[in-house]
Amino acid sequence: MTQLSVVVSNCNSVDRAEISIHRGRLNIKYGPNGLGKSTLAKAIVSQIRGDDTLRELMPFKNRGKVGASPPSVDGINDMASALVFDEEYVQQFVFQKDEVLKNSFDIFIKTPDYVAAMEAIDLLLSGVKQALANSAEIEQTISDFKELRDAFGKSKPGTIPKNSKIHKAFGTGNKTENIPLALKPFETFIKSPEPSKWIGWQIKGNDFLKLGDNCPYCSTPLLAEGQKEVALAVEKEFDATAVGHLNTLKAVIERLGKYFSEKCRENLEKVTKTKIELTGAELSFLTGLKADIDGMITQLEGLRTISFFSLRDVDQISEKISPLKIDLALMDKLDSAETRGIIDPVNAQLQELLARVGKLTGEVNKHKGKIKKTIEANQDSINAFLKSAGYKYTVEIVAEDQSYKMKLVHQDLSNHLETASRHLSYGEKNAFALVLFMYQVLSENPDLVVLDDPISSFDKNKKFAILHELFQGKASLRGRTTLMLTHDIEPAIDVIKSTKDIFQGAQPSASFLSSREGNVKEVPITRDDIQTFAKICRANVTALEDPILKAIYLRRDYELRNEVGFEYNLLASLFKGRPVPTLQTATENRDMTPEEKQVAEASIQEEHMPGWFDYDALVSVVNDTNAIRSKFLATEVGYEKIQLFRILNIDHDDDVIRKFINESYHIENEYVMQLNPHKFESIPEYVIEECLRMLPPAQTVA
Structure with a gap:
């Protein structure tokens, strides 16, 4: 069926409206304000999306009335998706803080060709990724390595800051393992799974000891000599925060233990249970361990994130991949059977990838070339429109980490505008938004496109420039089922009569809508009617x-x-x-x-x-x-x-x-x-x- 007969009933002020929508064509519905054009658009889109918002259009006169007919739309049951341009679209999707249009990458770059090229590249990289994925513990291991690394603080090579978690935990000796004699009565609590909580709780009670001679926790008299001093000794010997760090790091080290060499585990045992302040040799051991951990994290992160984006700006891809091979001989503190169980399969896959690096390089470069052409085509089209409409702005699609984003540039400013919405006038925002909306339609390919009074606020030249951009040429809404609702006669004049040859590809039709007593009537507009x-x-x-x-x-x-x-x-x-x-x-x-x-x-x-x-x-x-x-x-x-x-x-x-x-x-x-x-x-x-x-x-x- 090339023409849909759509009936909208009981929606806001519209009791009944019958309108026609021609498939694959531009359908202009012109009529005065106040007759319910936006209501028709909302009702049709609600029905298509099936999002249960149609009931919100129940007329006020019918609300609460028993047996009142609900809002309904008939004639579009085979449509499954719709995109709408209106004021809400401008507010929600256009002029984001760091890009002109939300999800500009998906709209302008992520074409079917792009997806296919990414799949070809990912297939070449799949061996490395699969080798990492086969290790069930890799994510937790990387997380634990990062936590241990961060415990060293922002240290210079060969040093451990005294304000770091690891120095606070072990720098002056591990007193949870070496409990002072006076605190032996509290050993059960100090060596509990979460000693820092008990220590913090115990210290809070010390403020109440000076109020009397009874225990602030159990009211028992503290009559024996030294009982108060014993209670206060916990605060003198322990810092709850430091003990918390110690307990957490102990758990991390235990989880990572199997990835440390035997010698490293022995040294860690000594360091984490030492009675006195760390020696220079022990500090040197810890800084060496941190260096190995830093290197391992860098290697694993590089392997895990290897993709088109990480190779996109690399001249020699082989020189990017070769250093990703992990040499445990250079990280001897992490040289264990368990570590090799993860690293050896990955290194083997990297070696295979290097054998095919020529093909990988070709795929990446071919993909880069296609993206470059896509970017240039989109930029040139949008910027040509902006110039013809008299705007002093241009757009640039720039590469970002794992993505591409569209940025806004003013001809008098070299940098991108971060907050475009603050600089653009109301008309400029709408003009930009309309053209960007067109590209979103091209990307998402909805069954119905709705333009709710899109260009009434523009002067005649800009109206024509926008219509021309939207419906003339291959990269446009031409050939798509488009419903344009407007109270402005000029679009109909342009596409039906004065410049109809330019818009023939859109196969436009125009109708006049009028309303009397809640019934919306449609009358076709022909060229001779204008x-x-x-x-x-x-x-x-x-x-x-x-x-x-x-x-x-x-x-x-x-x-x-x-x-x-x-x-x-x-x-x-x-x-x-x-x-x-x-x-x-x-x-x-x-x-x-x-x-x-x-x-x-x-x-x-x-x-x-x-x-x-x-x-x-x-x-x-x-x-x-x-x-x-x-x-x-x-x-x-x-x-x-x-x-x-x-x-x-x-x-x-x-x-x-x-x-x-x-x-x-x-x-x-x-x-x-x-x-x-x-x-x-x-x-x-x-x-x-x-x-x-x-x-x-x-x-x-x-």
Whole structure:
């Protein structure tokens, strides 16, 4: 099916709407604000995503009402994904702190070709990675090595800072292994699994000993000589934090024990159980151990993270891989059977990889070349748009660790803008966001693309530049099912009429939406429907039968053509209800002579069909409130209702409504191209309702 008939029911102010969506085409839905275009978009997207948000669109009038029909959308059951451009998209996805668009790597770089190339490279590296993965304990081992390394603090080679965890734990002797005689009564607690907790708890109670001679924990009298001193001795001999470090490091060393050489384990046993301050030789042993641990961590991390990204900027890949082989002869403190059980298989795989380093180099370089072309194509396209739209910004896609990110640059600044949202205007943000959204669509390939009033706020040149970028060319939304909702007629004019050849690839269709009493009606817009308002007025003068309505459009036609002579003045006098028409010019303000009136009548008759224009007969209708009231109720066209309402000369009590009726619609009609208001209902429903409210009651004829 190439066309979907979508029915939206019971969503916010929309009781029912039927709209068509053509697959693989740009579908423009144009209509005034307030009729529910955004509601239609939300309802359709909610139904597609199945995220249970459709129920949130329940109309207020139905909430809490038993048996009320729930919101529903029919006709799009075979669509499974949708992407929406609206204000929320701009706020959530565009202009992140460190990149222009969230997940710019996934959107601009991670194409199917990219994924395939990464898989080919990963296959070549899989032997090394698998050798590491086969060691179930490797992650814990690396973590333990790092914890032991960090315990040395930020030391210079050959030194151990006194504020480091390892110096605090063992530097002055291990008193948990060598408990002073006076503290033997506490041996059970000091040698418990977590002695630091007990020591901390015991020390806290010391502040209360001075309050009396009873134990602050059990209230037992401390009468024997020296009992208080014994209690206080714990604080003198032990530091709870240092003991905590000691206990933790002991556990780490025990877990790592099998990776230490036999000699290293013996030396560690001595160091960690020494009674006195560490000697120079013991400190030298520890710093040597730290050096071996540093080297092992560097090697293992390098092996674990070997990938395209770690090889991306390397000129000679063999020179990057060769040093990753671990030589335990140079790390003799870590030379054990268990260590070799991990290292030997990895070294063997590295040797095999070096035998195929030529193929690996070729794959990496080929991948780099494709990425470079992708980056250049994306940058050039976006920057060409920015230039054509008159923006002083460009974008750059730069390499980062394990990724690529899009950055923003201003032509007057050499560095990237870290906080783009602070520098861009509202219009600039929207323009950027729209083009970036297009690339996200190209990346994710949704079933439906929704553009909710995307370009109404831009000037004409930028509107066209954005439309051109979105729907012209191969790297665009051309050929995708796109629903554009707008209250701006210009997109329809551009793609349907004035520059339609440029947008043929998008196969655009346009419709006009209007709403009355909760029912949204759709009327297709064809190329011939977009006309100058002067041409529209003349067509209506010819087509309509009611002489008052014909005169309404004819007066507007004279005004648009700036032909404000006798004919225009005669029509203006008619709508003022003047029995004797007047002539008002820059130099005159007087009654028309009978001859002037006759000439004007004859001219109107001759140019616009004879037999329908009789000034005296029509002015009597204008002055008949019942007649004008009946015509107001009879027509279904909002524009005509407003003009008839103006004839009644009712001063509306609301300044905003009065301005709309008397001025705003006329100003809007000054656009070069318009839709015929007799066919396309463009007057907001609330304005018609206000006119109806102020309509005088039918008058009884005496």
